[in-house]
Amino acid sequence: MANPQLEVSLLKPEEAEEFMRIRHEVFRPTINKILYSRGEPSQKTLDRVTEEIRDGIVNKGILYLKCVDKSTGEMIAGARWRYAKPKEDRARERTWEEVEAGFTVPEPYDESEPELFRHLFHLLNTNKRELLETRPYYTLITCAVLPQHERRGAGSMLVKWGCDRADEAGVEAYLEASLMGVPMYERHGFRPVKRIELDMKKFGAEENAPFVVMIRPAKEQPADPSTAA
Template identity: 30%
Template sequence: MPLELHPLVEADLEAYDEIMKEAFSGEIFQLMYPSAYTAADRDHYLAKSLRQWRKHPDTIKKMKVVDTDLPDTDPLNKIIGVADWNFYPRERTPEELKAADEEGKDDGFAPHANVAFMEHFFGLLGESKKKILGGKPYIYLHILVTHPKHHRRGVGKMQLQWGIEQAEKLGLPLYLESSPMGRPLYERVGFETLDWLPFDAKQWGLDHDLPHALMLRPAKGGQGQ
């Protein structure tokens, strides 16, 4: 199969954003950008992402899966899936955790973002991570997406295998949030559901729940394990 896994590079960021938009076009994305996701919103997001990536290259690892059979003229640089990993290989103090939270707020929000929803939803994600892991060392799978046209080709599995290899080299647990649809993939590679995000979608105008599983793959391997 002509699929290859490589580190993402800065020139790939627009393709990265396009794949994210295609993959996250569902209800959460609609709550985040209820009126529109415009070029100005994209530019804000990409600039913020690039600043953080350049500032914390040892923490933020962006990966891509490319299909080498796609033509050189492919508008997405042959990229069919992307992943964002955050590495926290040492214990962090409460002060360091607070500083990281504050840094994430420095760039504000995109022009058409639903600020109230984003503060609420991402606040819940952050508080859940702190409750489960605190300042302990771990690796966080922040984003794992495959372009909808390339589902069921093993793209997510390739990305996960890379992350698992890194975690086992370092002897660290892996943490992520998952929709019910994604849970079976994660369970097959050793993730366990610890809890569910306390998010009430009906509070934001939906007539049904949008559950998110909080999942952990325990530490294995590594020196001292």
């Protein structure tokens, strides 16, 4: 059951910096060590991330969400969903050209190890290509809850929002989870399909970074009476 004190809605472009701050704080001990492996990101880099979020909202149709505590007005969590769908409205699958166009790799940040940065995106893109092929899907790219607001249901509400949209569209939902995140995603119907590892040892780390690829099956859509014989 959703927490009545919390509210999920689409992020506004002017809220991009606040979203960035939450994401950066939550992921400092985990994914940030991959993205910014050479050190803490500068203000220049944080400004770039903020602008990327704003551009994603305004120009790229990326679905950024915020979760707000209604009693304080504070943004306590955020998520990033994307709907990979065919350009043609009536098409049931994407073309391979559309698939490949979605696998762009951004330029590394000043604090990135370029080879590691590109290796991460190559690993993630390779698995999407292999497991989803040309099928449309919703993908959860980011889900971040401030530590002091964990266990209030914010993360679950952000996940459910995208799952509901996937069900409405009759498509699968896809994500790469940390090992700790798997149980929560399973409660929303995601199933582990593959474990992958980012080769961090190659870049001097003591251990590799594991992820669990999870897919939530498409909800069967009701038959269209207009197509009945």
